[in-house]
Amino acid sequence: MQDCVFCKIVAGEIPSTKVYEDKEVLAFLDIHPKAPGHSLLIPKTHYRWFYEMPDELSDHVFRATKRLARELKENHGADLVQVSIVGKDVPHVHFHLLPRTFATAPEF
Numbered sequence: 001m002q003d004c005v006f007c008k009i010v011a012g013e014i015p016s017t018k019v020y021e022d023k024e025v026l027a028f029l030d031i032h033p034k035a036p037g038h039s040l041l042i043p044k045t046h047y048r049w050f051y052e053m054p055d056e057l058s059d060h061v062f063r064a065t066k067r068l069a070r071e072l073k074e075n076h077g078a079d080l081v082q083v084s085i086v087g088k089d090v091p092h093v094h095f096h097l098l099p100r101t102f103a104t105a106p107e108f
């Protein structure tokens, strides 16, 4: 999608620090991290909201999110990895993955 920052990252037009990539998804470090290792995982195809993705893609995105969450938990000595799925600020669905400790994890 034209003028989408995340599509430009996928296209390599905007640099990012990649933490995971495969055929359908890309994950990179958040430029304004709220925790060490704070990463964003996105489908390479533009959708605004997660529920707009075809099932096959959302299944893949969720599996990739699980795998990255395990890696982040291990690499950052976190107690858990908080995930939130948004498309508000940048209108391209993105999964925030935040390694947290029990002391820093917010209540929901």
Ligand SMILES: [Zn+2]
Binding pocket: 001, 004, 005, 006, 007, 008, 045, 046, 047, 091, 092
């Ligand atoms: Zn996009």
